[in-house]
Amino acid sequence: MKVYTRKIMTVMCLFAVVGILVPSGAWAVKEVKIGVIYPLTGGAAAAGRELRAGAELAAEIANNVMPDLPMAMAKNAGIKSLGGAKIKLIFKDHEGNPTLGADLAKKLILDDKVDGILGCYHSSVTKTVSAVCEQYGVPMINGSSTSPGLTQRGFKWFWRTTPHDKWFTKDLFELLKGLMEGKVRGVAKVPEKDLMNLASACENTEWGSHVSELIKDLAIVNYKEYGFKMKKSLLYAANSADLSSEVRSLKAARPDVMLFASYTSDAILLVKTLKAQRAQPKIIWGQDAGFEKPEFRETLGDSIQGILTRTVFLPKVVEIKKVAGQVNALYKAKTGNDLGGASARAFTGLQTWVYILEKAGSTKPAAIQAAANSIHISGKELVVPWAGIKFSTSGDELGQNVLGSGLIGQYQKEKDGSIGLEIVYPFDVASANMIYPFPKW
Amino acid sequence: METLKSAFDFSDFPRLDISIAGIIAIFLLVFPLFSHSAFAMATMIQFLMFSVYGMGWNTIGGYGGQVDLGKAQYVGIGAYTTAVLLIRWNIPFWFSMPLGVCLAMAWSFIIGYPLFRLKGHYFAIATIATSLVLMDLFSVWEFVGAARGLEISPIKYHYPDFWRLIFKKDIYYYYVILGFFFVGILYVNGFRRSRLGFQLRSIRDNEEMASSLGINVHWAKIKTYAIATAFVSVVGSFHACYIKNIEPQDTMGLDLSILIALMAMLGGAGSLWGPIIGAAVLIPLKSYLKAWLGGAAGLAGIDLVIYAVIIMLISALEPRGIWGIVEKVRRRRWQ
Numbered sequence: 001m002k003v004y005t006r007k008i009m010t011v012m013c014l015f016a017v018v019g020i021l022v023p024s025g026a027w028a029v030k031e032v033k034i035g036v037i038y039p040l041t042g043g044a045a046a047a048g049r050e051l052r053a054g055a056e057l058a059a060e061i062a063n064n065v066m067p068d069l070p071m072a073m074a075k076n077a078g079i080k081s082l083g084g085a086k087i088k089l090i091f092k093d094h095e096g097n098p099t100l101g102a103d104l105a106k107k108l109i110l111d112d113k114v115d116g117i118l119g120c121y122h123s124s125v126t127k128t129v130s131a132v133c134e135q136y137g138v139p140m141i142n143g144s145s146t147s148p149g150l151t152q153r154g155f156k157w158f159w160r161t162t163p164h165d166k167w168f169t170k171d172l173f174e175l176l177k178g179l180m181e182g183k184v185r186g187v188a189k190v191p192e193k194d195l196m197n198l199a200s201a202c203e204n205t206e207w208g209s210h211v212s213e214l215i216k217d218l219a220i221v222n223y224k225e226y227g228f229k230m231k232k233s234l235l236y237a238a239n240s241a242d243l244s245s246e247v248r249s250l251k252a253a254r255p256d257v258m259l260f261a262s263y264t265s266d267a268i269l270l271v272k273t274l275k276a277q278r279a280q281p282k283i284i285w286g287q288d289a290g291f292e293k294p295e296f297r298e299t300l301g302d303s304i305q306g307i308l309t310r311t312v313f314l315p316k317v318v319e320i321k322k323v324a325g326q327v328n329a330l331y332k333a334k335t336g337n338d339l340g341g342a343s344a345r346a347f348t349g350l351q352t353w354v355y356i357l358e359k360a361g362s363t364k365p366a367a368i369q370a371a372a373n374s375i376h377i378s379g380k381e382l383v384v385p386w387a388g389i390k391f392s393t394s395g396d397e398l399g400q401n402v403l404g405s406g407l408i409g410q411y412q413k414e415k416d417g418s419i420g421l422e423i424v425y426p427f428d429v430a431s432a433n434m435i436y437p438f439p440k441w
Numbered sequence: 442m443e444t445l446k447s448a449f450d451f452s453d454f455p456r457l458d459i460s461i462a463g464i465i466a467i468f469l470l471v472f473p474l475f476s477h478s479a480f481a482m483a484t485m486i487q488f489l490m491f492s493v494y495g496m497g498w499n500t501i502g503g504y505g506g507q508v509d510l511g512k513a514q515y516v517g518i519g520a521y522t523t524a525v526l527l528i529r530w531n532i533p534f535w536f537s538m539p540l541g542v543c544l545a546m547a548w549s550f551i552i553g554y555p556l557f558r559l560k561g562h563y564f565a566i567a568t569i570a571t572s573l574v575l576m577d578l579f580s581v582w583e584f585v586g587a588a589r590g591l592e593i594s595p596i597k598y599h600y601p602d603f604w605r606l607i608f609k610k611d612i613y614y615y616y617v618i619l620g621f622f623f624v625g626i627l628y629v630n631g632f633r634r635s636r637l638g639f640q641l642r643s644i645r646d647n648e649e650m651a652s653s654l655g656i657n658v659h660w661a662k663i664k665t666y667a668i669a670t671a672f673v674s675v676v677g678s679f680h681a682c683y684i685k686n687i688e689p690q691d692t693m694g695l696d697l698s699i700l701i702a703l704m705a706m707l708g709g710a711g712s713l714w715g716p717i718i719g720a721a722v723l724i725p726l727k728s729y730l731k732a733w734l735g736g737a738a739g740l741a742g743i744d745l746v747i748y749a750v751i752i753m754l755i756s757a758l759e760p761r762g763i764w765g766i767v768e769k770v771r772r773r774r775w776q
Contacts, residue, residue, distance in 0.1 A: 093731065098686055099684050099691060102685075102686070107483065110478070128684060128686045131595045134595045135609055147589075153596075205688065205690050235588055
């Protein structure tokens, strides 16, 4: 009996010693499951592939030690505060369908028991998915949906890293203003009357319709003194097989500046139709999304020279940010493409997840919520040219990153004959002279 | 009383059919009580929703032979009525849903009158056109949120709220839509043996002959069109509370109209069980193919290819749908 008691005591002591020596997190969590909902099929499948690759690369860096990368998440294998727990991504395809998105969010939360959600690109899908997360009290980080309304709903479990369309559209008007004031690199002062007439065509879901309203508001209210006139404002279905009547209508308005908010396939179709109908505005500007996808450049080739697009990341950023160059090299080795706006934001979205988990030291929703609300990620850690990430915790934009900013790029021919994006705004980081007016097709 | 009796009278079906239907009904009633995944529950709710959509479509499209490809407009009317009344005036689902049905039926009378002057493909195209026009109107109508649509905020209401149909757990939604599903079956069962049901079948078989027998062909079609509309409008109202977010593209798009018609056609148009079989095959097939192949195996898009091939195979094998195949097999056995 005595021998037995001694043996039991010894085993218990051993357990106690191991329990003291090994951090509690190591027992608690082996992996952190993040549900990632992106459009992997359908009209935005090209963007979905980019988003997926961006998120996967961030997870790879977080799960392995990469000492050369000047990022905190590259210094440890896994989440240090959770005993080295690895990030596991569970991907779901929402096809751009908000109803399907909500169903998938429920599946991820209730069946796969994810610790949090990342997604969803389409603002309309982000809206339904974030509503499900709010209902279940599961944290969601959004890296790439830009409809301003998403962070104006008072949700407590939703955080957005990317700047939203109000900021981006304002950047466009600042560029137009800069052209009128002679601030744009390589362009002489443009008379106001040459840029007065605007026309827009935006896809007709949450995102596009919001952009369309913002353009009207900014032109007529905020930049009233510059005399902008909204000659035409159209909404169209992103899955349209033909946009010739929309383009004809835009052309008939004889605008100086044409503005678009389009996903990939419709952006390509729009530019093809503009070319076919020989539309000749002085400026063509796309609100990111389809206008900066590799497929847009590959399909349309030289004909996109002179087209502007707003973004949060351009390959030229690599020249001004070392960390962006290093991550871009890894991304190129993995996919064959440079980082773009979508992939860089997906990367940043997952990176934010990693930093929040590290700060929280737990996968409990309340701990994650507290960490997200108090986190401050330095701009030096990010591939995107932002001042950092810090979420608003009061006011009418709960969960919005207040340190983000946008860029405007222009497609220009590189020295090697390929088409690439050059930074034209902000003016102080312009990487090339702007092509103005838009060249003949 | 006679109508109620007729709704519960399944005596013209073979005993085997009734037994199978009974087993399925019991399964549907007890399904949530057994362990199930959230995904299975969402799939079941989708199946029930599309079954009711299909039952509605089946009255005019199956029994009446009028191929309607614009049903989504009535889903939208039902969904928007419920959402607008709830968000703006806090009016509960059980009041807004009947109002949505009335509005949808009124709209169906307005457009049904000129639409049924057309026949065959022209009618089908006209239904698509009216649905798309209404969707475009809703896309620019600020009162209903224009293209951004409306959101029933999850933080504004306390759940479970049976009056407003705001729940956190899907089990409540399941039993509500299951109730509509059973009511739908009983109604269609009564309808197919009603005076209007017989009139419609004769119109489908030979319109001139039906007219010569004294049937007011135009009026019979309009009435049935309104009945079909009521079905989809009810589910539209349910959809608004279930998804809590509606927008024109998602609620009134052409995809939805075609899917509703496809369920009924593939299952077997003109039969009581057809739309249910169609939804029972297509909805889980689509959901699980996507989950297994698109998600788990990483073969994004392959699920759509397999889904399309199965639809093509069934259509090629038996144009009367799956129920047509069942009847063919049964006839061969008896011979």
